[in-house]
Amino acid sequence: MDSPFKGYKLNSDGSSRWNPGRSGIGGVIRDSDGNWIVGYMGNIHISNNIKAELTTLMQGLQMALARGLLPLEVNIDCKDPISLIDNDHPSYTNMLFDCRDLLRRLGNPQILHTFREANRVADAVAREGSKTSQDNSFLCLEVPPVFVVEKLEADKGRNSFC
Template structure:
């Protein structure tokens, strides 16, 4: 499989749904699952570095949940890295969410694709995602 340039984005919210922190970055990916795994891995690193626990992860990608639960031979190293990071978290849940509820992550991903940008973490709401938050 050939790699293509892509983007990742994610957001952390508190138990009331309020923005805590967001992230985005450019990646090289060979499949949608590969992109989702990279987003999960980067999000877990941010969560660990910022001590954002307990953590509940929502994804619209059932293949991501399946890969974490039962493995994936094409992306075994990345799956194992995510599993290792997840074990470091306390009270971690990975569950399915519908695309409509994941609008902020999609806006962050689309924004990073418009320009080559290194990995960024936002402590404050990125103005380009305000529509999706409020």
């Protein structure tokens, strides 16, 4: 079954081991058929869940903009960043400004809440990112890492990335 959306989909996820604590960020951009275009992962030394989610969203939006991956749809499994994008929070003002600017430059793509089960690839790279030893590291993944290949193929079969 084909997805009605034809373009690119960004799935992002932040993973905080403690709240606050060492956090991983990760995401993947796929085409509308579920094929891997690019992914990313890394860590933020000390963070909370919201900061991790906003950081990984910003990284994914920056990658999409730099590569001209349009039209774009954004899928995240945490409702808080979606709400904050539309509102504000004094602790995250700068990050929210940056996210809004990136979204504007990308043509204001939809940000949709997705269930964790449909965000398994992003969750896996975020968890792996939290394990990296260098703080505030970021790794661009041009090909899917071995630990997500099975999840990526399963998503394509179920169309759960849509």
